[in-house]
Amino acid sequence: MQAATHIIYTAVNRRLEATGTFGYTTVPTLNQVTVLGVSPAPTQVTLDGAGVPFSYDGDRLVLTVDGLGVSMNAPFTLAW
Numbered sequence: 001m002q003a004a005t006h007i008i009y010t011a012v013n014r015r016l017e018a019t020g021t022f023g024y025t026t027v028p029t030l031n032q033v034t035v036l037g038v039s040p041a042p043t044q045v046t047l048d049g050a051g052v053p054f055s056y057d058g059d060r061l062v063l064t065v066d067g068l069g070v071s072m073n074a075p076f077t078l079a080w
Contacts, residue, residue, distance in 0.1 A: 005073065011035070014042075016078040023073075030070045033078060038063040042080035054080070 005024035010017045016033065039061050045054040047068065054065045063080060070076050 007072065014038075014080050017075070018072075018077075019075045022075075027071050027073045029068075030072050031066070031068055033065045033068065035063040035080070037061050038080065045078065045080045047078050048076055052078075 003023040003025045005020065005022050007018050007020040007022075010019070016035070038056070041056050041058055042054065042063060045052050045063070045065055047065075047070065052065055052068065054063060056063050065078065
Protein backbone atom coordinates (compact mmCIF):
# COMPACT_ATOMS: atom_id res chain seq x y z
CA MET A 1 0.00 0.00 0.00
CA GLN A 2 1.30 3.45 -0.91
CA ALA A 3 1.73 6.09 1.76
CA ALA A 4 -0.45 9.15 1.48
CA THR A 5 -0.82 12.58 3.04
CA HIS A 6 -4.13 14.40 3.26
CA ILE A 7 -3.76 18.01 4.43
CA ILE A 8 -6.66 20.25 5.44
CA TYR A 9 -5.88 23.98 5.42
CA THR A 10 -8.11 26.25 7.51
CA ALA A 11 -7.74 30.03 7.58
CA VAL A 12 -9.73 31.87 10.24
CA ASN A 13 -9.10 34.61 12.84
CA ARG A 14 -5.70 35.58 11.42
CA ARG A 15 -4.41 31.99 11.54
CA LEU A 16 -3.65 29.39 8.88
CA GLU A 17 -3.70 25.87 10.27
CA ALA A 18 -2.59 22.72 8.46
CA THR A 19 -3.97 19.50 9.89
CA GLY A 20 -4.70 16.05 8.54
CA THR A 21 -3.04 12.70 8.12
CA PHE A 22 0.64 12.63 7.28
CA GLY A 23 2.25 9.54 5.85
CA TYR A 24 3.88 10.47 2.57
CA THR A 25 7.36 8.95 2.47
CA THR A 26 8.99 11.80 0.50
CA VAL A 27 8.71 14.94 2.58
CA PRO A 28 7.75 17.96 0.46
CA THR A 29 8.22 21.44 1.90
CA LEU A 30 6.07 24.55 1.85
CA ASN A 31 8.25 27.57 1.13
CA GLN A 32 5.80 30.45 0.63
CA VAL A 33 2.36 31.46 1.87
CA THR A 34 0.43 34.39 0.41
CA VAL A 35 -2.68 35.61 2.20
CA LEU A 36 -5.04 38.03 0.44
CA GLY A 37 -7.31 40.58 2.11
CA VAL A 38 -5.27 41.00 5.30
CA SER A 39 -6.35 44.07 7.26
CA PRO A 40 -5.19 45.62 9.48
CA ALA A 41 -1.51 45.30 8.69
CA PRO A 42 0.20 42.58 10.74
CA THR A 43 2.91 43.61 13.19
CA GLN A 44 4.21 40.06 13.66
CA VAL A 45 3.93 36.69 11.94
CA THR A 46 4.64 33.43 13.76
CA LEU A 47 5.09 29.85 12.64
CA ASP A 48 4.23 27.47 15.48
CA GLY A 49 4.87 30.34 17.91
CA ALA A 50 8.26 31.44 16.52
CA GLY A 51 8.60 34.76 14.68
CA VAL A 52 9.24 34.60 10.93
CA PRO A 53 10.07 37.34 8.41
CA PHE A 54 7.23 38.60 6.23
CA SER A 55 6.27 41.36 3.83
CA TYR A 56 3.00 43.23 3.61
CA ASP A 57 1.57 45.25 0.72
CA GLY A 58 -0.82 47.71 2.35
CA ASP A 59 -2.21 48.95 -0.98
CA ARG A 60 -3.24 45.44 -2.01
CA LEU A 61 -3.72 44.00 1.52
CA VAL A 62 -1.39 41.09 0.72
CA LEU A 63 0.70 39.30 3.32
CA THR A 64 3.61 37.20 2.00
CA VAL A 65 5.68 34.85 4.12
CA ASP A 66 8.64 33.51 2.15
CA GLY A 67 11.44 31.02 2.82
CA LEU A 68 9.45 28.93 5.30
CA GLY A 69 10.83 25.48 4.48
CA VAL A 70 7.99 23.88 6.47
CA SER A 71 7.69 20.12 6.32
CA MET A 72 4.37 19.13 4.79
CA ASN A 73 4.52 15.93 6.79
CA ALA A 74 3.32 17.48 10.06
CA PRO A 75 0.70 19.97 11.22
CA PHE A 76 1.62 23.65 11.58
CA THR A 77 0.05 26.99 12.46
CA LEU A 78 0.91 30.30 10.83
CA ALA A 79 -0.50 33.32 12.69
CA TRP A 80 -0.44 37.06 12.01
